[in-house]
Amino acid sequence: MILHQLIDYDTLRLIWWVLLGVLLIGFALMDGFDLGVAILLPFAGQTDIERRVIINTIGPVWEGNQVWLVLGGGAIFAAWPILYAVSFSGFYLAMFAILMALILRPVGFKYRSKRESVRWRRNWDWALFIGGFVPALIFGVAVGNVLQGVPFRLGTDMRIFYDGSFFGLLNPFALLCGLLSVTMLTMHGANWIVLKTEGVVAARARRFGRIATLASLALYALGGIALWLFIDGYQVTSTFAPAGPSNPLAKSVEAAGGLWFSNYAAHPWMMIAPVLGFLGPVLVLVALQFKRELLAMAGSGLAIIGIIASVGLSMFPFILPSSAQPGASLTVWDSSSSHVTLFIMLVSTAIFLPLICAYTAWAYKLLWGKVRDDDINGSGHAY
Template sequence: MILHELLTYETLRVIWWVLLGVLLIGFAATDGFDLGVGMLLPFAGQTDLERRIVINTIGPVWEGNQVWLILGGGAIFAAWPPLYAVSFSGFYIAMFAILAALILRPVGFKYRSKRESARWRSNWDWALFIGGFVPSLIFGVAVGNVLLGVPFRLGTDLRIYYDGGFFGLLNPFALLCGVLSVAMLAMHGAAWIVLKSSGIVAERARRFGTWAALATVLLYAAGGLALWLFVDGYRISGAVDPNGPSNPLAKSAEIAPGAWFANYAAHPWMLLAPALGFLGALGVLWSLKTGREVRTLLLSKLAIFGIISSVGLSMFPFILPSSVMPGASLTVWDASSSHLTLFIMLVCTGIFLPLIVLYTAWVYKVLWGKVEEKDITESGHAY
């Protein structure tokens, strides 16, 4: 109880904002290379054996990596209920498309090698490509739309009304963010294939990874420039109580040009995030040429950390702005669960999150090493 009293409502809200970012970055850094491998599967592997090698680089770990997506969704549901309600209802069709694509992965892994038919296996290879490409694209499109503002409003009883449609999400800036997401995760998948394979498969992955890393740098720069020139940000225009009750309508907010860059001007240390995004991707370019496999993967994770965290830092304290009713925008200070709920969840997270990290690290240690041809031809357990 003493700890509960020491951790103010404001502090807990910030902690859970950070934890949400950790879970989303954790998903991108782990399951992200699974998605990237799926996208590169038809290209890094040309023969059936080569494609089986690519699949088996992620075969033992992809299911465990999806835990981060479940944790992220659970954290949004429990810590930020209005955010969960708006995003999962407003982006319903997009979420359905993501889930449908993700379902293709386990089915593809299990059924691909059930028949010797080349056409059968090729069709499942492209299904796995879709299972990697579609979520990568839509996740990026979603982030782009969050930066633009989502067309929702709140009634006086805090009932949520969503005024947008699915095709409205496919605007130029959001699609640019989607393509950036695809390039970033393709780079990450290539780094993983290079680490876990050898020979011609690794060489092809190195080539595709080089192009993906270059695209990541250029698209990230283009996204930042577009955000500065064409996208208006949001800012709180009145007083706000960080320890007050969760009521988005209790504040005033407005749309303002350049507002998404105000945090960087006020807190220059935040510039470290976009710097890490650029340096990580450029480091992947350099590391792929020097053959440093572990370093390539770590630099790829660094790029992901920098790119995703730069979005969160630029938006703080906003977590979901409203384009049609700026005052109803959801922020860290007015969209959270109660003080007690956040505290209980923090205690549970402090117990179970380290266990998940330790177990994941142990699994990767046990499964360390490259996937070779003999592992496919001599094992009856390979995909």
Template sequence: MSLPLDYETLRLIWWALLGVLLIGFALTDGFDLGTMALLPFIARTDEERRMVINSVGATWEGNQVWFILGGGAIFAAWPFVYAVSFSGFYLAMFLVLSALILRPVAFKYRSKRDDPAWRARWDWALFVGGFVPALVFGVAVGNVLLGAPFRLDSDLRPFYEGSLLGLFTPFTLLTGLLSVAMLALHGAGWLALKAGGVVLDRARRLGQIAAVAAIALFVLGGLMVAFTGMGFRIDGAADPNGPSNPHYLKAVAAAGAWLDNYSRYPWMVLAPVLGLFGPLLALVGIRGRRDALVFAGSSAANVGIIATVGLSMFPFILPSAIDPASSLTVWTASSSHLTLFIMLLVTLVFLPIVLAYTAWAYRVMFGRVTAEEVRLNPDFY
């Protein structure tokens, strides 16, 4: 059966779509996570905390769709990546999911009792539900850049040889803190649009700290990538239309290889530039009290930082630190040609619907949450 798109094109499209879904998750549910990570530091009274919580109360459930779509895309389009990452990083994934499950429970139960101690416990649960996923997602990205400790045998069965504590190294903790700073800035940007009064003032102050931290950590992380010997490259020519067999290409560890793409494709430098420009734009917005600019800057930071990782690693998706020959790439870890094509047709139908509905929902629910509203509205959290 002849398909209108060749295998290489479909693989590139699905690699790009995976990036779009991850960025979509960071742009939407990312400000939910960031807002909850800021909750103990930005709101001091019950009324202020209710303002912060209700700033995301109308949208957080829908925002999680992007996380589900990302996991589904990995499962269907990149089965080798799904098999290795979701089994090897099982405990880390369990930690993230536990925190994400704790978050909706806290949303629902916090307002059930008008007791300060009861509500304080659930407020800290909301903090955990925001901070832990933000940190672990960043640690995971750091481990992907370093290479995961897995290997594939001759039958392509994955064997993971790492541990949960082994995921936390100086570099991965740096990337974890960068993730927290990036999403905290995004949360502050969201509160700049949605909150008022002293909550808004504190969001601006903490947003400045998060922006400076994001810039510093991004630069430091880039220097570590460039000068500490990490990176992988393909040894020999790659066949973008070749079979999906990770052993088909020979990958090797190579110091500084994550910078190779910037000499081949100079336009890729736009990603790290955007990653640095975004927090700077947010700082300008905070100083000038231009709240829309703060959120635009935090959004740009998310796009630039995530795109930098993906573009730097291309065509690698999940390299192996202990057996580079088992590394998973765009050309060797995808589903079949026909599967990718059918999935693309489905995506072309449903993704615009998701985007249109999301845009409509945000438009309908746009506006600041005020202290008077949370005081008078019993349906608020």
């Protein structure tokens, strides 16, 4: 027997759909608090030493956390090539804006403290804010557009035609999702600052964390209502073989209101995702009130898992619906790489993902503890 035949093609596709979700959630959990900390930097830190303390809570770990973004992009490229082609071409300007904002992070960390000038450092603080705010916003905007359907078409030769524009992405529902992304990651970042600092910095972060948590709850609820009342979902109306070849045009699809909620009726266990999306922020509020730092961090993590998972579970089996040509929508069953490719990637992932997790756990254990003023003044390695 050929090795890749040990796992059915449809099973491999489902596994990689789950792994894609795991990688995206991993990025939001790990690099998400880096973005949230950068968003809060100009506000939670009022003096130069306070801002240096905040920066040094993420300075040693942000590069390692960004590995999850690389893993997610690589997984999309190799496991879902059509998805990669459509999304990275259609969202090209948005991706470019994210890239330019992310470039500000290493530059800001490197150059901020090179001069004693107050104006110099303040400008770099705002550059770091942009490096956190813009990616958080655009990632959420992208999710909002995916839920509405992206205006792309596929020719009979599988050529991609994108009918949208950058400013078309900035529609009301997408901006709502973008704001939810910002408040969610700000909540996560605030909890990280509370966990890693003390005194007045932690107190400010706790206050901002409460505000971001309440905003996340409100925006998540508002987004769900808007999705139910105003946004069409998609549904495959033709029969198809899950183990068949990848051909998005070999099916028919209809769009109608409320269809994104049909999975919850068919599979009630999926309700765990939106429940976590609401329960996580409530747990954060309780933990912040009683100064349970680890519990607050766990609560924001649960919120992130629930909110992101609720999007994926609502859309299943769709990965990228098309508003211009619904029949060309990409699903789990018709937009993946070959059977052999998915199997080889799965073996590689089974080897390297545990190593990445083990190394990450070791690094955080080594760097555990709070960052204090003395650590900044007495160390030549501090940012």
